[in-house]
Amino acid sequence: MEHFNVIVIGAGSSGGVVAARLTENPDISVLLLEAGPDFPDEEAVLPLFAVSGEHSWRVAGVPELDWRYWNTDTAKVTSGHPIRLARGKLSGGTSMVNATIAARGAPNDYNRWASMGNLGWAWDDLLPYFIRIENDLDFGGQPIHGSSGPIAVQRYKPETWAAVNRAFYDGCVQLGFEEAPDLNAPDAQTDVVGALAHNRYKEIRQGTLVTYIRAARPRPNFTIRGNANVDRILLDSAAGRATGVRYIDPHGQPVEIAADVVIVSAGVYGTPLILQRSGIGPADELQAVGVQAVADLPVGHHLLDHPGCALTFVAPALSGSTGRLFATNVRGPAGANGEMEWQVHPFPIDEEVGTAGLWIYLPRQDAEGFVRITSADPDAAPIIDHAYNTLDSDYRRFKLAYDFCNELLATPIFQQHGAKSQMADRPFAEVLRNGINSANHQVGTCKMGPADDPTTAVSPNLLVHGFSNLMVADASIYPEHILHNTNFTCMVIGEIAAELINGQRAGGIRL
Ligand SMILES: Cc1cc2nc3c(=O)[nH]c(=O)nc-3n(C[C@H](O)[C@H](O)[C@H](O)COP(=O)(O)OP(=O)(O)OC[C@H]3O[C@@H](n4cnc5c(N)ncnc54)[C@H](O)[C@@H]3O)c2cc1C
Numbered sequence: 001m002e003h004f005n006v007i008v009i010g011a012g013s014s015g016g017v018v019a020a021r022l023t024e025n026p027d028i029s030v031l032l033l034e035a036g037p038d039f040p041d042e043e044a045v046l047p048l049f050a051v052s053g054e055h056s057w058r059v060a061g062v063p064e065l066d067w068r069y070w071n072t073d074t075a076k077v078t079s080g081h082p083i084r085l086a087r088g089k090l091s092g093g094t095s096m097v098n099a100t101i102a103a104r105g106a107p108n109d110y111n112r113w114a115s116m117g118n119l120g121w122a123w124d125d126l127l128p129y130f131i132r133i134e135n136d137l138d139f140g141g142q143p144i145h146g147s148s149g150p151i152a153v154q155r156y157k158p159e160t161w162a163a164v165n166r167a168f169y170d171g172c173v174q175l176g177f178e179e180a181p182d183l184n185a186p187d188a189q190t191d192v193v194g195a196l197a198h199n200r201y202k203e204i205r206q207g208t209l210v211t212y213i214r215a216a217r218p219r220p221n222f223t224i225r226g227n228a229n230v231d232r233i234l235l236d237s238a239a240g241r242a243t244g245v246r247y248i249d250p251h252g253q254p255v256e257i258a259a260d261v262v263i264v265s266a267g268v269y270g271t272p273l274i275l276q277r278s279g280i281g282p283a284d285e286l287q288a289v290g291v292q293a294v295a296d297l298p299v300g301h302h303l304l305d306h307p308g309c310a311l312t313f314v315a316p317a318l319s320g321s322t323g324r325l326f327a328t329n330v331r332g333p334a335g336a337n338g339e340m341e342w343q344v345h346p347f348p349i350d351e352e353v354g355t356a357g358l359w360i361y362l363p364r365q366d367a368e369g370f371v372r373i374t375s376a377d378p379d380a381a382p383i384i385d386h387a388y389n390t391l392d393s394d395y396r397r398f399k400l401a402y403d404f405c406n407e408l409l410a411t412p413i414f415q416q417h418g419a420k421s422q423m424a425d426r427p428f429a430e431v432l433r434n435g436i437n438s439a440n441h442q443v444g445t446c447k448m449g450p451a452d453d454p455t456t457a458v459s460p461n462l463l464v465h466g467f468s469n470l471m472v473a474d475a476s477i478y479p480e481h482i483l484h485n486t487n488f489t490c491m492v493i494g495e496i497a498a499e500l501i502n503g504q505r506a507g508g509i510r511l
Contacts, residue, residue, distance in 0.1 A: 180192035389436045
Protein backbone atom coordinates (compact mmCIF):
# COMPACT_ATOMS: atom_id res chain seq x y z
CA MET A 1 0.00 0.00 0.00
CA GLU A 2 1.23 3.50 -0.78
CA HIS A 3 2.43 5.28 2.37
CA PHE A 4 2.96 8.90 3.48
CA ASN A 5 4.11 10.31 6.81
CA VAL A 6 1.11 12.65 6.92
CA ILE A 7 -2.16 12.69 5.01
CA VAL A 8 -4.11 15.97 5.18
CA ILE A 9 -7.75 15.68 4.12
CA GLY A 10 -9.08 18.91 2.60
CA ALA A 11 -7.02 21.67 0.99
CA GLY A 12 -8.88 24.67 2.44
CA SER A 13 -8.04 27.52 4.81
CA SER A 14 -6.62 25.23 7.50
CA GLY A 15 -5.64 22.19 5.42
CA GLY A 16 -3.75 24.24 2.84
CA VAL A 17 -1.73 25.87 5.61
CA VAL A 18 -0.91 22.75 7.61
CA ALA A 19 0.08 20.72 4.54
CA ALA A 20 2.24 23.49 3.09
CA ARG A 21 3.99 24.20 6.39
CA LEU A 22 4.75 20.51 7.02
CA THR A 23 6.51 20.23 3.66
CA GLU A 24 9.10 22.77 4.84
CA ASN A 25 10.73 19.75 6.49
CA PRO A 26 12.08 17.69 3.56
CA ASP A 27 12.05 14.54 5.72
CA ILE A 28 8.24 14.55 6.02
CA SER A 29 6.22 13.23 3.08
CA VAL A 30 2.80 14.87 2.84
CA LEU A 31 -0.25 13.86 0.79
CA LEU A 32 -2.98 16.50 0.48
CA LEU A 33 -6.31 15.01 -0.63
CA GLU A 34 -9.00 17.35 -1.95
CA ALA A 35 -12.50 16.37 -3.10
CA GLY A 36 -12.72 19.24 -5.58
CA PRO A 37 -10.33 19.96 -8.45
CA ASP A 38 -6.77 21.03 -7.90
CA PHE A 39 -5.38 23.79 -10.11
CA PRO A 40 -1.68 23.06 -10.64
CA ASP A 41 -1.74 25.73 -13.35
CA GLU A 42 -3.51 28.32 -11.19
CA GLU A 43 -1.06 31.07 -12.07
CA ALA A 44 -2.24 30.79 -15.68
CA VAL A 45 -5.95 30.81 -14.79
CA LEU A 46 -5.82 33.52 -12.15
CA PRO A 47 -8.86 35.41 -13.43
CA LEU A 48 -10.95 32.51 -12.16
CA PHE A 49 -9.99 33.57 -8.66
CA ALA A 50 -10.34 37.31 -9.18
CA VAL A 51 -12.45 39.43 -6.92
CA SER A 52 -13.49 42.10 -9.39
CA GLY A 53 -12.67 45.74 -8.67
CA GLU A 54 -16.18 45.89 -7.26
CA HIS A 55 -16.98 42.65 -5.55
CA SER A 56 -17.82 39.58 -7.54
CA TRP A 57 -17.78 36.20 -5.78
CA ARG A 58 -17.01 34.67 -9.12
CA VAL A 59 -15.89 31.25 -7.96
CA ALA A 60 -18.75 30.95 -5.50
CA GLY A 61 -21.05 31.10 -8.52
CA VAL A 62 -19.52 28.03 -10.20
CA PRO A 63 -21.69 25.08 -9.12
CA GLU A 64 -18.93 22.53 -9.73
CA LEU A 65 -16.78 24.28 -7.13
CA ASP A 66 -19.40 24.27 -4.37
CA TRP A 67 -20.71 21.48 -2.13
CA ARG A 68 -24.34 22.53 -2.77
CA TYR A 69 -25.45 22.20 0.84
CA TRP A 70 -28.73 23.67 2.08
CA ASN A 71 -30.06 24.24 5.57
CA THR A 72 -32.81 21.94 6.90
CA ASP A 73 -35.30 23.95 8.96
CA THR A 74 -36.50 21.19 11.30
CA ALA A 75 -38.36 23.63 13.57
CA LYS A 76 -40.13 25.23 10.56
CA VAL A 77 -39.37 28.78 11.65
CA THR A 78 -37.72 30.27 8.56
CA SER A 79 -40.77 30.51 6.28
CA GLY A 80 -39.54 27.74 4.03
CA HIS A 81 -37.13 30.02 2.18
CA PRO A 82 -34.01 28.14 1.05
CA ILE A 83 -30.81 28.95 2.94
CA ARG A 84 -27.77 28.00 0.93
CA LEU A 85 -24.68 26.93 2.87
CA ALA A 86 -21.86 27.75 0.45
CA ARG A 87 -18.56 25.86 0.86
CA GLY A 88 -15.68 25.83 -1.61
CA LYS A 89 -14.90 22.49 -3.25
CA LEU A 90 -11.48 23.03 -4.79
CA SER A 91 -7.85 23.36 -3.79
CA GLY A 92 -7.82 26.33 -1.45
CA GLY A 93 -11.32 25.41 -0.25
CA THR A 94 -13.56 28.16 1.01
CA SER A 95 -10.62 30.57 1.23
CA MET A 96 -10.82 30.72 -2.60
CA VAL A 97 -14.52 31.62 -2.75
CA ASN A 98 -15.02 33.85 0.25
CA ALA A 99 -15.55 37.59 0.58
CA THR A 100 -11.90 38.18 1.62
CA ILE A 101 -12.68 40.07 4.81
CA ALA A 102 -9.48 39.62 6.81
CA ALA A 103 -10.51 39.65 10.45
CA ARG A 104 -9.14 38.36 13.72
CA GLY A 105 -11.41 37.43 16.57
CA ALA A 106 -11.60 39.65 19.66
CA PRO A 107 -8.95 38.95 22.33
CA ASN A 108 -11.67 37.80 24.70
CA ASP A 109 -12.85 35.18 22.19
CA TYR A 110 -9.62 33.23 22.50
CA ASN A 111 -9.29 33.92 26.24
CA ARG A 112 -12.65 32.18 26.59
CA TRP A 113 -11.33 29.25 24.55
CA ALA A 114 -8.41 28.99 26.97
CA SER A 115 -10.66 29.26 30.01
CA MET A 116 -12.59 26.23 28.74
CA GLY A 117 -9.48 24.12 29.28
CA ASN A 118 -7.71 24.87 26.00
CA LEU A 119 -4.25 25.83 27.22
CA GLY A 120 -2.18 27.55 24.55
CA TRP A 121 -5.20 29.07 22.77
CA ALA A 122 -5.50 32.45 24.56
CA TRP A 123 -5.10 35.74 22.66
CA ASP A 124 -1.48 36.19 23.76
CA ASP A 125 -0.73 32.67 22.52
CA LEU A 126 -2.38 33.20 19.13
CA LEU A 127 -1.23 36.74 18.32
CA PRO A 128 2.19 35.56 17.00
CA TYR A 129 0.38 33.31 14.51
CA PHE A 130 -1.91 36.11 13.31
CA ILE A 131 1.25 38.18 12.80
CA ARG A 132 3.00 35.34 10.98
CA ILE A 133 0.28 34.74 8.39
CA GLU A 134 -0.14 38.34 7.22
CA ASN A 135 1.60 41.00 5.20
CA ASP A 136 -0.46 43.97 6.36
CA LEU A 137 0.15 46.67 3.75
CA ASP A 138 -1.29 49.39 6.02
CA PHE A 139 -0.13 48.54 9.54
CA GLY A 140 2.60 45.95 8.99
CA GLY A 141 5.12 48.00 10.96
CA GLN A 142 3.12 47.85 14.17
CA PRO A 143 3.99 45.25 16.81
CA ILE A 144 0.51 43.68 16.58
CA HIS A 145 0.81 43.21 12.81
CA GLY A 146 2.99 41.31 10.37
CA SER A 147 4.73 42.50 7.22
CA SER A 148 6.30 39.30 5.89
CA GLY A 149 3.56 36.66 5.94
CA PRO A 150 2.13 35.01 2.83
CA ILE A 151 -1.31 36.70 2.99
CA ALA A 152 -1.46 40.32 1.79
CA VAL A 153 -3.98 42.45 3.68
CA GLN A 154 -5.22 45.96 2.92
CA ARG A 155 -8.05 48.39 3.64
CA TYR A 156 -9.57 50.39 0.80
CA LYS A 157 -9.52 54.19 0.90
CA PRO A 158 -12.84 56.02 1.32
CA GLU A 159 -12.59 57.62 -2.13
CA THR A 160 -12.78 54.11 -3.69
CA TRP A 161 -15.88 52.97 -1.78
CA ALA A 162 -19.33 52.46 -3.29
CA ALA A 163 -21.61 55.36 -2.33
CA VAL A 164 -23.58 53.37 0.22
CA ASN A 165 -20.40 52.72 2.23
CA ARG A 166 -19.61 56.43 2.42
CA ALA A 167 -23.12 57.30 3.66
CA PHE A 168 -23.03 54.37 6.08
CA TYR A 169 -19.73 55.43 7.58
CA ASP A 170 -20.80 59.07 7.93
CA GLY A 171 -24.18 58.05 9.37
CA CYS A 172 -22.49 55.91 12.03
CA VAL A 173 -20.21 58.81 12.97
CA GLN A 174 -23.29 61.04 13.20
CA LEU A 175 -24.76 58.49 15.63
CA GLY A 176 -21.66 58.73 17.82
CA PHE A 177 -19.70 55.63 16.79
CA GLU A 178 -15.96 56.06 17.10
CA GLU A 179 -13.81 55.85 13.97
CA ALA A 180 -11.45 52.85 14.09
CA PRO A 181 -8.66 52.94 11.49
CA ASP A 182 -7.76 49.30 12.21
CA LEU A 183 -10.61 46.90 12.94
CA ASN A 184 -8.04 44.18 13.68
CA ALA A 185 -6.66 46.12 16.66
CA PRO A 186 -7.55 44.42 19.96
CA ASP A 187 -9.43 47.47 21.26
CA ALA A 188 -11.66 48.02 18.17
CA GLN A 189 -14.47 45.82 19.47
CA THR A 190 -17.50 47.89 20.50
CA ASP A 191 -19.11 51.16 19.36
CA VAL A 192 -16.75 51.54 16.40
CA VAL A 193 -17.06 52.04 12.65
CA GLY A 194 -14.20 51.43 10.26
CA ALA A 195 -12.85 50.15 6.97
CA LEU A 196 -12.67 46.37 6.79
CA ALA A 197 -9.33 44.74 6.04
CA HIS A 198 -9.34 42.49 2.97
CA ASN A 199 -6.97 39.69 2.00
CA ARG A 200 -6.76 40.55 -1.69
CA TYR A 201 -3.80 41.53 -3.80
CA LYS A 202 -4.16 42.91 -7.32
CA GLU A 203 -7.80 41.82 -7.21
CA ILE A 204 -6.92 38.17 -6.50
CA ARG A 205 -8.21 36.46 -3.38
CA GLN A 206 -5.29 35.60 -1.14
CA GLY A 207 -6.64 32.15 -0.33
CA THR A 208 -4.40 29.20 0.40
CA LEU A 209 -4.26 27.95 -3.22
CA VAL A 210 -2.39 31.05 -4.45
CA THR A 211 -0.27 31.55 -1.32
CA TYR A 212 0.69 28.63 0.92
CA ILE A 213 -0.04 25.83 -1.57
CA ARG A 214 1.60 27.68 -4.47
CA ALA A 215 4.80 28.13 -2.48
CA ALA A 216 4.91 24.48 -1.37
CA ARG A 217 3.78 22.80 -4.60
CA PRO A 218 7.24 22.30 -6.18
CA ARG A 219 8.65 20.48 -3.13
CA PRO A 220 9.42 16.82 -3.87
CA ASN A 221 7.95 15.69 -0.53
CA PHE A 222 4.53 17.21 -1.39
CA THR A 223 1.80 15.33 -3.30
CA ILE A 224 -1.55 16.96 -4.02
CA ARG A 225 -4.45 14.92 -5.36
CA GLY A 226 -7.61 16.68 -6.48
CA ASN A 227 -10.95 15.00 -7.17
CA ALA A 228 -10.22 12.62 -4.29
CA ASN A 229 -13.38 12.34 -2.21
CA VAL A 230 -12.41 10.89 1.17
CA ASP A 231 -14.82 8.23 2.26
CA ARG A 232 -13.41 7.34 5.68
CA ILE A 233 -10.37 7.05 7.93
CA LEU A 234 -8.86 3.58 8.28
CA LEU A 235 -8.66 2.84 11.99
CA ASP A 236 -7.09 0.40 14.40
CA SER A 237 -9.60 1.21 17.10
CA ALA A 238 -8.12 -1.22 19.64
CA ALA A 239 -4.81 0.64 19.42
CA GLY A 240 -6.48 4.06 19.21
CA ARG A 241 -4.71 4.82 15.93
CA ALA A 242 -5.51 5.87 12.42
CA THR A 243 -3.69 3.69 9.90
CA GLY A 244 -4.61 5.52 6.71
CA VAL A 245 -7.37 6.89 4.53
CA ARG A 246 -9.77 5.52 1.95
CA TYR A 247 -10.86 7.84 -0.85
CA ILE A 248 -12.86 7.52 -4.05
CA ASP A 249 -10.81 8.45 -7.12
CA PRO A 250 -12.19 10.36 -10.13
CA HIS A 251 -13.13 7.04 -11.80
CA GLY A 252 -15.23 6.01 -8.82
CA GLN A 253 -12.65 3.51 -7.58
CA PRO A 254 -11.77 3.23 -3.87
CA VAL A 255 -8.10 3.82 -3.03
CA GLU A 256 -6.50 3.07 0.35
CA ILE A 257 -3.32 4.79 1.50
CA ALA A 258 -1.36 4.29 4.72
CA ALA A 259 -0.10 7.13 6.92
CA ASP A 260 1.67 7.73 10.22
CA VAL A 261 -0.59 10.70 10.96
CA VAL A 262 -3.97 11.68 9.53
CA ILE A 263 -5.17 15.28 9.77
CA VAL A 264 -8.82 15.94 8.92
CA SER A 265 -9.24 19.48 7.58
CA ALA A 266 -12.41 18.99 5.54
CA GLY A 267 -14.24 21.91 7.13
CA VAL A 268 -17.18 22.40 9.43
CA TYR A 269 -19.40 20.02 7.45
CA GLY A 270 -16.89 17.72 5.71
CA THR A 271 -14.87 16.84 8.81
CA PRO A 272 -17.75 15.56 10.97
CA LEU A 273 -19.17 13.68 7.98
CA ILE A 274 -15.88 11.83 7.36
CA LEU A 275 -15.46 11.05 11.07
CA GLN A 276 -19.03 9.83 11.36
CA ARG A 277 -18.64 7.54 8.34
CA SER A 278 -15.51 6.20 10.07
CA GLY A 279 -17.52 5.32 13.20
CA ILE A 280 -16.49 8.36 15.25
CA GLY A 281 -19.63 10.17 16.35
CA PRO A 282 -22.72 9.92 18.56
CA ALA A 283 -23.25 6.14 18.86
CA ASP A 284 -27.05 6.29 18.68
CA GLU A 285 -27.05 8.49 15.59
CA LEU A 286 -24.50 6.28 13.83
CA GLN A 287 -26.40 3.14 14.69
CA ALA A 288 -29.57 4.63 13.24
CA VAL A 289 -27.91 4.83 9.82
CA GLY A 290 -26.15 1.47 10.02
CA VAL A 291 -22.65 2.61 10.97
CA GLN A 292 -20.93 0.84 13.84
CA ALA A 293 -19.56 3.31 16.39
CA VAL A 294 -15.91 2.88 17.36
CA ALA A 295 -15.79 6.10 19.42
CA ASP A 296 -18.91 7.66 20.95
CA LEU A 297 -18.13 11.39 20.61
CA PRO A 298 -20.39 14.43 19.95
CA VAL A 299 -19.02 14.89 16.44
CA GLY A 300 -21.45 16.98 14.37
CA HIS A 301 -23.10 18.60 17.37
CA HIS A 302 -22.52 22.23 18.45
CA LEU A 303 -22.88 23.68 14.94
CA LEU A 304 -22.65 27.47 15.24
CA ASP A 305 -22.87 30.32 12.74
CA HIS A 306 -23.27 34.05 12.49
CA PRO A 307 -26.88 34.27 11.34
CA GLY A 308 -27.76 37.40 9.38
CA CYS A 309 -30.65 39.21 7.77
CA ALA A 310 -30.75 41.84 5.00
CA LEU A 311 -32.84 44.96 5.55
CA THR A 312 -33.58 46.83 2.35
CA PHE A 313 -34.27 50.51 1.72
CA VAL A 314 -34.92 52.85 -1.19
CA ALA A 315 -32.26 55.51 -1.85
CA PRO A 316 -31.38 55.77 -5.57
CA ALA A 317 -28.16 57.73 -4.96
CA LEU A 318 -26.85 54.92 -2.74
CA SER A 319 -27.89 51.99 -4.91
CA GLY A 320 -24.96 51.89 -7.36
CA SER A 321 -22.39 49.12 -7.14
CA THR A 322 -19.52 51.13 -8.58
CA GLY A 323 -16.66 51.19 -6.09
CA ARG A 324 -15.53 48.93 -3.29
CA LEU A 325 -18.21 46.84 -1.63
CA PHE A 326 -18.08 45.27 1.83
CA ALA A 327 -15.69 48.10 2.64
CA THR A 328 -17.13 49.24 5.97
CA ASN A 329 -18.45 47.71 9.14
CA VAL A 330 -20.03 48.94 12.37
CA ARG A 331 -19.68 47.04 15.64
CA GLY A 332 -22.49 47.64 18.11
CA PRO A 333 -22.39 48.60 21.76
CA ALA A 334 -21.50 46.17 24.53
CA GLY A 335 -24.25 44.06 26.04
CA ALA A 336 -24.43 42.88 29.63
CA ASN A 337 -21.35 40.64 29.23
CA GLY A 338 -19.24 43.45 27.77
CA GLU A 339 -19.33 42.09 24.21
CA MET A 340 -20.73 43.70 21.11
CA GLU A 341 -24.12 42.19 20.28
CA TRP A 342 -24.43 42.86 16.55
CA GLN A 343 -22.57 44.00 13.45
CA VAL A 344 -23.81 45.66 10.26
CA HIS A 345 -22.43 46.10 6.71
CA PRO A 346 -24.11 48.15 3.94
CA PHE A 347 -24.46 46.93 0.35
CA PRO A 348 -26.05 48.22 -2.87
CA ILE A 349 -28.81 46.12 -4.43
CA ASP A 350 -30.33 47.43 -7.65
CA GLU A 351 -29.39 50.70 -9.31
CA GLU A 352 -32.34 50.58 -11.71
CA VAL A 353 -34.86 50.21 -8.89
CA GLY A 354 -32.85 52.44 -6.55
CA THR A 355 -32.44 50.04 -3.62
CA ALA A 356 -29.67 49.25 -1.15
CA GLY A 357 -29.43 47.18 2.00
CA LEU A 358 -28.01 46.76 5.47
CA TRP A 359 -26.76 43.27 6.33
CA ILE A 360 -27.11 42.72 10.07
CA TYR A 361 -25.59 39.73 11.74
CA LEU A 362 -25.19 38.24 15.17
CA PRO A 363 -21.62 37.63 16.34
CA ARG A 364 -23.00 34.96 18.66
CA GLN A 365 -25.85 32.56 17.99
CA ASP A 366 -27.11 30.93 21.18
CA ALA A 367 -28.96 28.20 19.26
CA GLU A 368 -26.81 25.21 18.31
CA GLY A 369 -27.43 23.10 15.22
CA PHE A 370 -26.02 19.83 13.94
CA VAL A 371 -24.63 18.05 10.89
CA ARG A 372 -25.32 14.35 10.47
CA ILE A 373 -24.77 11.62 7.89
CA THR A 374 -27.84 9.91 6.48
CA SER A 375 -25.91 6.88 5.23
CA ALA A 376 -22.39 5.45 5.06
CA ASP A 377 -22.32 6.40 1.36
CA PRO A 378 -19.91 9.35 0.89
CA ASP A 379 -22.14 10.71 -1.88
CA ALA A 380 -25.31 10.77 0.26
CA ALA A 381 -26.53 14.26 1.22
CA PRO A 382 -26.23 14.98 4.96
CA ILE A 383 -28.74 16.73 7.19
CA ILE A 384 -27.52 20.16 8.25
CA ASP A 385 -29.77 22.12 10.60
CA HIS A 386 -28.48 25.43 11.94
CA ALA A 387 -31.47 26.01 14.25
CA TYR A 388 -31.71 29.54 12.87
CA ASN A 389 -34.42 31.70 14.44
CA THR A 390 -35.25 29.21 17.18
CA LEU A 391 -34.31 31.17 20.33
CA ASP A 392 -35.72 34.39 21.82
CA SER A 393 -32.24 35.42 22.99
CA ASP A 394 -31.02 35.44 19.38
CA TYR A 395 -34.14 37.32 18.29
CA ARG A 396 -33.48 39.98 20.95
CA ARG A 397 -30.07 40.82 19.50
CA PHE A 398 -31.43 40.88 15.95
CA LYS A 399 -34.06 43.38 17.13
CA LEU A 400 -31.35 45.62 18.62
CA ALA A 401 -29.56 45.64 15.26
CA TYR A 402 -32.83 46.36 13.45
CA ASP A 403 -33.51 49.34 15.75
CA PHE A 404 -30.01 50.61 15.03
CA CYS A 405 -30.65 50.38 11.28
CA ASN A 406 -33.81 52.47 11.60
CA GLU A 407 -31.83 55.07 13.55
CA LEU A 408 -29.19 55.05 10.84
CA LEU A 409 -31.75 55.60 8.08
CA ALA A 410 -33.02 58.60 10.06
CA THR A 411 -29.58 60.30 10.24
CA PRO A 412 -29.07 63.52 8.26
CA ILE A 413 -26.83 61.84 5.70
CA PHE A 414 -29.35 59.10 4.85
CA GLN A 415 -32.25 61.56 4.92
CA GLN A 416 -30.34 63.82 2.56
CA HIS A 417 -30.54 60.88 0.11
CA GLY A 418 -34.24 60.35 0.85
CA ALA A 419 -33.64 56.89 2.35
CA LYS A 420 -36.83 54.98 3.13
CA SER A 421 -37.01 51.53 4.72
CA GLN A 422 -38.85 48.82 2.79
CA MET A 423 -39.48 46.94 6.04
CA ALA A 424 -41.34 49.54 8.06
CA ASP A 425 -44.86 48.22 7.42
CA ARG A 426 -44.11 44.68 8.65
CA PRO A 427 -43.47 43.34 12.15
CA PHE A 428 -39.76 42.61 12.60
CA ALA A 429 -40.47 38.98 13.55
CA GLU A 430 -41.92 38.49 10.07
CA VAL A 431 -38.99 40.30 8.41
CA LEU A 432 -36.57 37.99 10.23
CA ARG A 433 -38.51 34.81 9.53
CA ASN A 434 -38.54 35.60 5.80
CA GLY A 435 -35.01 36.96 5.58
CA ILE A 436 -32.78 35.09 8.04
CA ASN A 437 -29.74 33.67 6.33
CA SER A 438 -26.15 32.57 6.88
CA ALA A 439 -23.15 34.88 7.11
CA ASN A 440 -21.14 31.78 6.07
CA HIS A 441 -19.12 31.61 9.29
CA GLN A 442 -20.04 28.09 10.37
CA VAL A 443 -17.89 26.48 13.09
CA GLY A 444 -17.83 24.13 16.05
CA THR A 445 -18.81 20.59 14.96
CA CYS A 446 -15.75 18.89 16.53
CA LYS A 447 -15.52 21.05 19.62
CA MET A 448 -12.06 21.31 21.19
CA GLY A 449 -11.63 20.81 24.95
CA PRO A 450 -10.43 18.44 27.63
CA ALA A 451 -11.46 14.78 27.30
CA ASP A 452 -13.46 14.92 30.53
CA ASP A 453 -15.80 17.50 28.98
CA PRO A 454 -18.46 15.34 27.27
CA THR A 455 -19.35 18.12 24.83
CA THR A 456 -15.90 17.97 23.20
CA ALA A 457 -14.45 15.72 20.50
CA VAL A 458 -10.88 16.99 20.09
CA SER A 459 -8.16 17.78 22.64
CA PRO A 460 -6.34 21.13 22.88
CA ASN A 461 -3.57 19.38 20.90
CA LEU A 462 -6.11 18.75 18.12
CA LEU A 463 -6.15 14.96 18.61
CA VAL A 464 -9.51 13.21 18.41
CA HIS A 465 -10.21 11.94 21.94
CA GLY A 466 -8.98 8.37 22.27
CA PHE A 467 -6.63 8.51 19.25
CA SER A 468 -2.90 9.18 19.28
CA ASN A 469 -2.34 10.13 15.62
CA LEU A 470 -5.70 11.37 14.29
CA MET A 471 -6.01 15.15 14.31
CA VAL A 472 -8.68 17.66 13.31
CA ALA A 473 -7.58 21.10 12.15
CA ASP A 474 -10.22 23.44 10.71
CA ALA A 475 -13.29 25.51 11.60
CA SER A 476 -14.91 22.53 13.26
CA ILE A 477 -12.67 22.70 16.36
CA TYR A 478 -13.90 26.14 17.55
CA PRO A 479 -14.97 25.58 21.18
CA GLU A 480 -17.05 28.77 20.97
CA HIS A 481 -17.71 31.16 18.17
CA ILE A 482 -15.58 34.27 17.73
CA LEU A 483 -17.14 37.69 17.21
CA HIS A 484 -15.73 38.23 13.71
CA ASN A 485 -15.07 36.48 10.39
CA THR A 486 -13.53 33.05 10.57
CA ASN A 487 -11.00 32.57 7.77
CA PHE A 488 -7.89 33.96 9.49
CA THR A 489 -8.50 31.94 12.64
CA CYS A 490 -8.78 28.81 10.45
CA MET A 491 -5.38 29.63 8.96
CA VAL A 492 -3.97 30.05 12.47
CA ILE A 493 -5.36 26.61 13.37
CA GLY A 494 -3.47 25.23 10.35
CA GLU A 495 -0.24 26.86 11.55
CA ILE A 496 -0.68 25.36 15.01
CA ALA A 497 -1.44 21.89 13.64
CA ALA A 498 1.84 21.98 11.69
CA GLU A 499 3.78 22.97 14.80
CA LEU A 500 2.22 20.11 16.74
CA ILE A 501 3.79 17.69 14.26
CA ASN A 502 7.10 19.34 13.46
CA GLY A 503 8.02 19.61 17.14
CA GLN A 504 7.75 23.39 17.50
CA ARG A 505 4.80 23.21 19.90
CA ALA A 506 4.66 21.16 23.07
CA GLY A 507 2.34 18.21 23.36
CA GLY A 508 2.28 17.27 19.69
CA ILE A 509 2.99 14.10 17.76
CA ARG A 510 6.54 12.98 17.07
CA LEU A 511 6.94 11.27 13.71
C1 LIG B 1 -19.43 32.84 0.49
C2 LIG B 1 -18.54 32.87 1.70
C3 LIG B 1 -17.98 34.08 2.10
C4 LIG B 1 -17.14 34.13 3.22
N1 LIG B 1 -16.53 35.30 3.52
C5 LIG B 1 -15.59 35.33 4.50
C6 LIG B 1 -14.83 36.49 4.70
O1 LIG B 1 -14.97 37.48 3.98
N2 LIG B 1 -13.90 36.49 5.70
C7 LIG B 1 -13.72 35.40 6.50
O2 LIG B 1 -12.89 35.47 7.42
N3 LIG B 1 -14.43 34.27 6.33
C8 LIG B 1 -15.34 34.20 5.31
N4 LIG B 1 -16.00 33.05 5.07
C9 LIG B 1 -15.74 31.89 5.95
C10 LIG B 1 -14.35 31.27 5.77
O3 LIG B 1 -13.95 31.32 4.42
C11 LIG B 1 -14.36 29.84 6.32
O4 LIG B 1 -14.67 29.89 7.70
C12 LIG B 1 -13.04 29.11 6.15
O5 LIG B 1 -12.59 29.17 4.81
C13 LIG B 1 -13.19 27.66 6.60
O6 LIG B 1 -11.94 27.01 6.50
P1 LIG B 1 -11.82 25.45 6.71
O7 LIG B 1 -10.39 25.10 6.55
O8 LIG B 1 -12.49 25.08 7.97
O9 LIG B 1 -12.69 24.79 5.55
P2 LIG B 1 -12.60 24.94 3.98
O10 LIG B 1 -11.78 26.10 3.58
O11 LIG B 1 -14.00 24.87 3.49
O12 LIG B 1 -11.78 23.64 3.54
C14 LIG B 1 -12.29 22.35 3.59
C15 LIG B 1 -11.79 21.61 2.36
O13 LIG B 1 -12.03 20.22 2.53
C16 LIG B 1 -12.53 19.69 1.32
N5 LIG B 1 -13.31 18.49 1.64
C17 LIG B 1 -14.49 18.42 2.28
N6 LIG B 1 -14.91 17.14 2.36
C18 LIG B 1 -13.96 16.39 1.76
C19 LIG B 1 -13.81 15.01 1.51
N7 LIG B 1 -14.76 14.12 1.87
N8 LIG B 1 -12.71 14.57 0.87
C20 LIG B 1 -11.73 15.44 0.48
N9 LIG B 1 -11.84 16.78 0.68
C21 LIG B 1 -12.93 17.24 1.32
C22 LIG B 1 -13.35 20.83 0.74
O14 LIG B 1 -13.61 20.67 -0.63
C23 LIG B 1 -12.49 22.03 1.07
O15 LIG B 1 -11.55 22.29 0.08
C24 LIG B 1 -16.87 32.95 3.97
C25 LIG B 1 -17.44 31.74 3.57
C26 LIG B 1 -18.25 31.70 2.44
C27 LIG B 1 -18.84 30.39 2.02
